Amino acid sequence: MVVARRDLALRKIRPNGGPEDFDRWQQRKSSLTRESILDAAVDSLVESGYAGLSTNDVARRAGVSRGAMHHHFPNRIALVRGMIEHVFYSRMRYFLDDFVARLKVIDNADAELQPHVIAVELHWHSVQSREFEAYLRLAVAARNDPELAEAFDPAAKLYDEVWLEEMDHAFPQWRNAPELMRLASDFTQAVQLGLLINGSTIGEDRVRMIQNELIGIVMRLAEAAKR
Amino acid sequence: MVVARRDLALRKIRPNGGPEDFDRWQQRKSSLTRESILDAAVDSLVESGYAGLSTNDVARRAGVSRGAMHHHFPNRIALVRGMIEHVFYSRMRYFLDDFVARLKVIDNADAELQPHVIAVELHWHSVQSREFEAYLRLAVAARNDPELAEAFDPAAKLYDEVWLEEMDHAFPQWRNAPELMRLASDFTQAVQLGLLINGSTIGEDRVRMIQNELIGIVMRLAEAAKR
């Protein structure tokens, strides 16, 4: 089942598990408020940026007292560390849910020709999500905040590993040319990340032209992978 | 002279002029400390992010009293507005200086074949500069800060216009296919912006592969423009 595969991938990103993994009420409730705090933290991150994220604001958004907050995350950096895992988890989950939803609708006739186009479109969709926005903030802030980078970089690398594994599993056509698939994946990510930032400046039309060019490149790489 | 062209482009970005444009000492000095404040603000922006940028810190870095600071920029948003123009100005200057420096070294034999490769490399170099880092911070922060976006977006669009004009002037080979040149430019910017952020995660080797692929694409577009 494809859903089982999804859960497997997600568990690699968040090994400790979420609320659904606990039976005793206390642990479950604890994990639940922990999640709500992390969710609120992501909201605050997206709205105020990394430096503007305040533990005060997070507690207010989560509807939790500052004391409870302190119980789960003794200080700001602990909150940030928790948030990083949460962000990568959400980002992966967002894409995978999108993906399995799309698989069910897919016409088997298209299945052989169009998967690359669909993958590029799905990725573009995921890039515009709140989850990716949070990732972006963290990635940019980590560029010159050693404390943040220390927690962020390993998480990002883990995400990249799991991502490539999933791609490999989802697109067996590429299996005999993994470096080309990686190139196509990296390229798509780079282009669409850049597009996310520059898009509002250059306008819809130019964005669309770049997307088309990107799809052409991915399909060209796919052709090359067949040989 | 190519330097004259450089100054012309720069003047479009910063119409009001810098310290070198004033004769009377008072105006000159004023403009000078203004610049030093903005420079310090960029430092602070790059180190602390947009939300973490504090006027206090800026004044300290610039070696200026808070009073003087207030004289030039009555409040935070005024400082930000000044900073935006300053950032785009610096970014353009950085690239153009790089460009004219490279022009002097260029072998005339290569001149016909390699300019695209050189342009891509120069752009990659400029993307890694402090000036671009500041741009990145602003662009990301402006995504959900309406007050910032109000000042940032027009400046970004102006920059884009001037940039395209300069490209058009520097690469007359493309002149009969301006939309292809724009596509190549947009594409390069998007890829390298994405690479700047993802680079530390995916590692040098993969970055290099993407760069090579990008160069191939630009050259293919250049070929298409000839017809």
Next chain:
DNA sequence: ACAAAAACCGACAAGGTTGCCGGTTAACGG
């Protein structure tokens, strides 16, 4: 030389943020 204007200075109040801690409520285990 002198008055006006511009540039610059340092301190203050109001408000927000962080980390910390004593105390309270709820759940678990024997």
Next chain:
DNA sequence: CCGTTAACCGGCAACCTTGTCGGTTTTTGT
């Protein structure tokens, strides 16, 4: 049923940031 442990609460002190303002120094124009 009760002691122990975990979850949660709200206030305090120290610090930082922003905006504002009265006063001082330097330059300019006459």
